[in-house]
Amino acid sequence: MDKLVLTLVIIGAINWGCIGFFGLDLVGLLFGGQGSVISRIIYAVVGLAGLWALTFYGKLKPSGDSQ
Numbered sequence: 551m552d553k554l555v556l557t558l559v560i561i562g563a564i565n566w567g568c569i570g571f572f573g574l575d576l577v578g579l580l581f582g583g584q585g586s587v588i589s590r591i592i593y594a595v596v597g598l599a600g601l602w603a604l605t606f607y608g609k610l611k612p613s614g615d616s617q
Contacts, residue, residue: 552606558599565596 568574577592578584584593 551602555599555602558596559603562596562600 565576568576575584578586578589581589581592583589
């Protein structure tokens with residue numbers, strides 16, 4: 551599950567990068583605009599993946615841990 555979540559977060563980050571650098575929303579472009587049902591589902595799933603990714607902080611080892 552974590553790999554799927556990480557993949558979705560990366561997709562979201564790439565999409566936001568394209569919006570920021572080029573003004574291009576790839577998800578909207580590929581799936582019929584920002585308001586289309588499929589685009590909104592993708593945005594929602596990526597958003598949920600971002601929330602799930604917050605749990606990754608609990609899995610990090612302390613920076614002073616040598617192992």
